[in-house]
Amino acid sequence: MRYLVKVFYDGSNYFGYQRQPEHLTIEGAIIEALEKTGYIENTEQSNFKSASRTDKFVNAIGNTFAFNTDKKIILEQLNSEFSRDQSILGWAYSEVKEGFTPKYSNWKKYWYIVPLDFVVNVKKSSIDKIKELGSCFIGEHDFKLFCKLDHRKTIREIQEFNLINLNSVLILEFKAQSFLWEQVRRIVSYILNYEILSKKMQNIKLLLSSPEEMKNLNLEPANPSNLVLVEHKYEDVKWIINEKATKTIKRKLSENIMKLKDVLSVNSAIKHFFQTQ
Numbered sequence: 001m002r003y004l005v006k007v008f009y010d011g012s013n014y015f016g017y018q019r020q021p022e023h024l025t026i027e028g029a030i031i032e033a034l035e036k037t038g039y040i041e042n043t044e045q046s047n048f049k050s051a052s053r054t055d056k057f058v059n060a061i062g063n064t065f066a067f068n069t070d071k072k073i074i075l076e077q078l079n080s081e082f083s084r085d086q087s088i089l090g091w092a093y094s095e096v097k098e099g100f101t102p103k104y105s106n107w108k109k110y111w112y113i114v115p116l117d118f119v120v121n122v123k124k125s126s127i128d129k130i131k132e133l134g135s136c137f138i139g140e141h142d143f144k145l146f147c148k149l150d151h152r153k154t155i156r157e158i159q160e161f162n163l164i165n166l167n168s169v170l171i172l173e174f175k176a177q178s179f180l181w182e183q184v185r186r187i188v189s190y191i192l193n194y195e196i197l198s199k200k201m202q203n204i205k206l207l208l209s210s211p212e213e214m215k216n217l218n219l220e221p222a223n224p225s226n227l228v229l230v231e232h233k234y235e236d237v238k239w240i241i242n243e244k245a246t247k248t249i250k251r252k253l254s255e256n257i258m259k260l261k262d263v264l265s266v267n268s269a270i271k272h273f274f275q276t277q
Contacts, residue, residue: 001064001068001069001070001072001095002047002067002068002069002095002096002097002098002099003046003066003067003069003073003093003094003095003096004065004066004093004094004095004096004100004160004234004237005061005062005064005065005066005073005078005090005092006064006089006090006091006093006232006239007026007030007060007062007063007065007088007089007090007091008061008062008088008089008090008102008245008249009026009059009060009063009066009087009088009253010055010062010087010088010252011033011054011056011059011060011179011224011225012057012059012061012075012087012225013087014026014056014057014087015056016027016053016054016055016056016057016058017050017052017053017054017055017058017060017063018053018260019031024208025240026054026060026063026088027050027053027098029082029083029088030065030082030088030105031043031048031065031159032081033078033081033082034046034048034067035079036072036081037077037078037081037092037180037189039067039069039071039073040067040069040241042069043106043170045068046067046068046069047066047067047068047099048065048067049065049067049102049103050063050064050100050102050103051063051064051065051100051103051105051108051146052067052108052229052232053208053233054227054229055182055224056224057223057224057225057227058224058227058228059226059228059229059230059256060228060229060230061228061229061231061249061253062109062229062231062232063229063232064102064105065102065216066075066096066100066101066102066231068098070139073091073093073111074082075090075091075093075242076242076244076245077243078090078136078225080199080243084254086248089200089248089249090144090242090245091241091242091245091246091249092239092240092241092242093240094237094238094240096237100195102232102234105177105232105233105234106177106233106234106235107175107176107177107232107233108175108176108177108178108179108229108230108231108232108233109173109174109230110173110179110184110227110229110235111161111164111171111172111173111182111228111230112171112172112174112222112227112228112230112255113169113170113171113189113226113228113256114169114170114188114192115168115169115170115228116167116168116169116170116173117168119170119192121276123193123195124195125191125192125194125195126248127163127165127170128174130163130170131163133162133190133191133194133204134163134172134187135161136160136204136205136208137158137174137187137204137208137227138160139157139158139159140144140153140156141156141157141207141208141209142154142208142209142210143155143156143180143183144210144250144263145207145208145210145214145216145217146180146183146190146207146208147180147181147182147183147186147220148180148181148182148186148221149181150176150178150180150181153212154177154180156176156178156180156183156216157176158175158176159172159177159178160173160174160175161174161175162175162201163172163232164239166182166248168255169257172188172191173230176185180248184227185221185222185223185224186217186219186222187222187223187229188221189219189220189222190217190219192222193219201217215230229271
């Protein structure tokens with residue numbers, strides 16, 4: 001059998017998702033739990049694959065991983081081994097075809113969570129302005145100035161941008177088939193720092209055409225702690241949901257949002273959220 005598992009994690013105490021021999025990572029903890037519980041012998045034999053390799057401190061509700069096993073999956077057994085503090089929880093699974101690769105989803109979605117006070121009182125912006133700026137990134141563009149460059153081409157299509165208003169907290173939601181390295185965090189940083197930028201830097205159409213004379217926007221990406229990988233969407237995958245795990249995840253998400261809303265003062269928000277140049 002080959003299983004696809006949907007996983008939640010709080011990335012605050014991990015050195016990112018991707019396994020690293022010298023660091024505690026999300027993927028490393030998952031593989032260790034699978035081996036300890038007898039679901040797999042090793043990653044090669046089980047064809048273990050992950051969907052997304054999120055950066056250090058980034059969180060997830062709907063990242064996924066897949067593996068082959070002869071053993072029927074029991075999520076509660078895995079969850080008891082993933083982490084003592086429930087910072088990693090599998091909350092849904094599906095049996096998929098042999099060779100299924102979770103990386104190739106139809107689309108994925110990210111949230112960036114930020115207090116409304118920070119937007120209005122520190123960044124001197126507004127809900128309407130955030131909506132207006134976010135919508136400018138919808139469609140196919142060259143995001144060379146809005147990512148950390150690697151070997152990949154920088155043309156990408158953002159299918160949707162939505163702004164979810166939870167009264168004292170805003171969620172900036174981005175949906176695309178694929179994202180570049182730090183793309184969402186750099187777009188968010190640009191949007192939230194828009195009011196202090198030069199006229200040329202405020203020309204989004206120009207920036208998305210990747211002009212040759214501009215090599216860097218000199219804006220640090222937004223704090224990874226506020227970024228959440230929400231979902232990978234797959235066609236014809238029927239999820240079996242573990243209700244116990246989802247209740248725990250809802251509580252943890254609520255606690256995290258309340259921390260953003262109530263614990264962070266406006267005066268400390270700049271230092272906590274962003275490091276701008």
